[in-house]
Amino acid sequence: MCLPIDDAAMLCWLKSQKSVLEAWRNELTCRPDTTDSLIDRVEQHYNWLSDEIQRLDMPRRAA
Template sequence: MCLPIDDTAMLCWLKNQRAVLEAWRNELTCRPETTDTMINRVEQHYNWLSEEISRLDAPRRAA
């Protein structure tokens, strides 16, 4: 079964998740035990999420 998705609520939730990832990334850079691999993994997810948000938000901006 496919349920309709409230695009506004979904985009808000995704943007909040991106903000959490950004805060996490910033915190990781301050910790001495953090490895480059850890930072890169969070950064990759942050970048992917940012691209998805842009893709989903583009039709809304065009309207």
Template sequence: MCVPVDDSAMLCWLQTQLRVIEAWQEELSSRPDADLHQLERLARHYNWLTEELSRLSPYRQAA
């Protein structure tokens, strides 16, 4: 499925996903029984999504 990158609602949704991942990371980090592998996977996904949003932002500003 192709979604236009200039859709501000899509970018807003992706930014919301970053906030959800942040909250999830904080919650997991505070648990003594936290799975470190899960935290690492979340961190990798968060970093990837952050990079993708940075890459998409110039397209939004150019529109």
């Protein structure tokens, strides 16, 4: 089942998720009980999402 989501809407949603990850990452650094492992996992996901957004956004920039 495919949802009728256009590329612009999808990229907007993905970018909003990136902002949420940024806020979460910043919040984790302030908590004394946060482990390095947790920060690393959030950072890894943030980096992956950033790369995917850039890859998906590239054809739109070329047009």
